[in-house]
Amino acid sequence: MVRTTRLLTAPELGTVVRPIHVYSDEQNTQIKELRLYAQSLVLPESDPYYKWELRWLNKPDTIPRYMRAAKWKMHDAQKRIKGTMEWRREFKPDLIPPDEVKIESETGKIILNGYDKDGRPIIYMRPGRENTETSPRQLRHLVWWLERAKDMMPPGQETLVIFVDYKTATLRTNPSVSVAAKMRFNPNLADLVPQSQLDSEFGGEFEFEFDHDVYWKQVVEHCGIAPDGTRLPGHFDSPIVPENGMVPTTTYVGF
Numbered sequence: 453m454v455r456t457t458r459l460l461t462a463p464e465l466g467t468v469v470r471p472i473h474v475y476s477d478e479q480n481t482q483i484k485e486l487r488l489y490a491q492s493l494v495l496p497e498s499d500p501y502y503k504w505e506l507r508w509l510n511k512p513d514t515i516p517r518y519m520r521a522a523k524w525k526m527h528d529a530q531k532r533i534k535g536t537m538e539w540r541r542e543f544k545p546d547l548i549p550p551d552e553v554k555i556e557s558e559t560g561k562i563i564l565n566g567y568d569k570d571g572r573p574i575i576y577m578r579p580g581r582e583n584t585e586t587s588p589r590q591l592r593h594l595v596w597w598l599e600r601a602k603d604m605m606p607p608g609q610e611t612l613v614i615f616v617d618y619k620t621a622t623l624r625t626n627p628s629v630s631v632a633a634k635m636r637f638n639p640n641l642a643d644l645v646p647q648s649q650l651d652s653e654f655g656g657e658f659e660f661e662f663d664h665d666v667y668w669k670q671v672v673e674h675c676g677i678a679p680d681g682t683r684l685p686g687h688f689d690s691p692i693v694p695e696n697g698m699v700p701t702t703t704y705v706g707f
Contacts, residue, residue, distance in 0.1 A: 457670075463606055469570065549680055550679065
């Protein structure tokens with residue numbers, strides 16, 4: 453295939469998004485109860501972050517995801533969501549300006565492109581391309597990409613996959629990804645990702661050529677991110693922001 457700088461913004465045609473969550477009447481009642489609890493904690497309307505907090509809380513996957521993570525134990529779910537809301541108010545993961553983390557992306561150490569067979573966005577991590585020293589900005593850079601992955605999820609999808617390439621990593625550059633992750637080592641990626649969506653460096657047919665300026669522009673424009681980190685007109689309600697800056701993932705390492 454011809455090499456391309458194109459950003460893939462949709463799964464392969466015919467992809468069925470999985471998993472599909474179906475809840476019992478009892479579970480739906482618990483979801484409603486947790487929602488009411490979370491709403492009782494919301495910031496006052498006068499707070500500048502109010503609309504962003506409400507935006508996240510009203511996403512259809514937010515409350516059910518917390519109930520599932522707590523294994524349907526209400527006290528645990530309430531504790532989790534309260535902690536997340538407090539963290540979000542301080543970190544503001546949905547308002548990270550692109551220029552704040554742009555320098556971290558210059559070498560392509562984290563690239564979001566393509567989808568697996570379940571419609572999950574793919575993040576490629578190449579620790580060997582590390583270009584900065586350890587700092588809070590590195591964490592904000594990772595969170596920024598997790599949010600962009602959520603932006604690019606098809607309707608009904610709540611998770612993403614991360615491929616970590618350790619071939620060129622050193623002790624200093626080994627990534628520590630604090631996400632709710634299931635990990636598999638050296639899987640056969642052809643079983644997980646359509647060839648047309650899998651980067652050729654990982655055995656696929658997608659001949660992606662990384663050009664930082666071209667790639668960055670495509671991501672920012674597609675996701676509708678304004679220079680100050682807010683959203684451009686028409687994009688406010690489209691992304692789903694990750695909890696604690698983290699989203700459930702499956703992480704594949706090796707290669």
